[in-house]
Amino acid sequence: MVEISHALDWPLVQGVISDLDGVVYRGKTAIQDAVETFQVWRAAGIPYCFVTNNSTHSARDVVAKLNGFGLDVTEDNVVTSAVTAAQLIREKHPAGTRVYVIGAPSLRQAITDAELEITDEKPAVVIMGLDREITHEKLRIAVDAILRGALLMGTNPDLLLPTPTGFEPGAGAILTAVAAAARVKPVIVGKPEVHMIEAALTRLGTDRVSTLMIGDQIPTDIQAGKRAGLCSVLVTTGVPPVDDPSLQPPDFVISSLKQIPSAR
Numbered sequence: 001m002v003e004i005s006h007a008l009d010w011p012l013v014q015g016v017i018s019d020l021d022g023v024v025y026r027g028k029t030a031i032q033d034a035v036e037t038f039q040v041w042r043a044a045g046i047p048y049c050f051v052t053n054n055s056t057h058s059a060r061d062v063v064a065k066l067n068g069f070g071l072d073v074t075e076d077n078v079v080t081s082a083v084t085a086a087q088l089i090r091e092k093h094p095a096g097t098r099v100y101v102i103g104a105p106s107l108r109q110a111i112t113d114a115e116l117e118i119t120d121e122k123p124a125v126v127i128m129g130l131d132r133e134i135t136h137e138k139l140r141i142a143v144d145a146i147l148r149g150a151l152l153m154g155t156n157p158d159l160l161l162p163t164p165t166g167f168e169p170g171a172g173a174i175l176t177a178v179a180a181a182a183r184v185k186p187v188i189v190g191k192p193e194v195h196m197i198e199a200a201l202t203r204l205g206t207d208r209v210s211t212l213m214i215g216d217q218i219p220t221d222i223q224a225g226k227r228a229g230l231c232s233v234l235v236t237t238g239v240p241p242v243d244d245p246s247l248q249p250p251d252f253v254i255s256s257l258k259q260i261p262s263a264r
């Protein structure tokens with residue numbers, strides 16, 4: 001994919017919404033150009049908020065990781081798919097609603113914090129995130145519950161996740177299998193849907209026309225940004241770009257966040 005980063009075409013940047021894995025770091029390794037760019041934005045008073053499809057870490061976990069890379073952030077700077085999923089369930093269901101959870105402890109904690117009951121007995125909702133301890137039995141329980149009427153919700157549709165040495169299957173790979181078996185279309189919480197983007201905009205208090213959406217995946221990050229009306233920037237430090245004519249293309253394609261004029 002050809003890089004597009006002509007300085008004269010960039011909007012005035014007054015706020016930034018950004019993905020994390022593949023943009024700020026890969027696995028446990030920081031992407032130094034990105035870290036330095038966010039440090040520049042912090043010094044310049046440009047607010048930013050991170051939106052992550054990864055439900056395996058809480059906002060506190062993300063803050064600790066970013067602080068370790070030298071970024072001065074708080075939990076107000078982080079919107080996770082786990083917390084957003086719990087909020088969306090509560091918008092439609094009362095406290096005590098039965099929810100079957102496939103995912104990490106952070107997703108289970110978000111569901112519990114929202115006063116929802118985690119159970120595999122007659123759940124009204126099945127919520128699926130990345131589960132590195134997935135088993136056939138978990139998939140069976142999920143499919144059976146959905147066929148009995150439970151709503152299927154996924155924290156995100158990511159098929160691939162970048163790692164320091166390559167890639168691994170994402171939550172979307174497992175979600176796709178369950179949806180196919182139960183023959184239903186899941187409700188997606190994270191990107192490419194705009195739920196987290198809208199939450200981040202509320203926290204930033206910036207106008208859409210002057211806020212960037214930065215990500216490394218066209219099917220998720222870029223589509224979410226475009227749907228929310230933001231200038232969307234693809235950085236090629238994460239998952240290899242997907243050329244799909246059915247998807248909206250990014251406004252800019254860069255290889256380093258330092259190519260964004262406001263970061264200089």
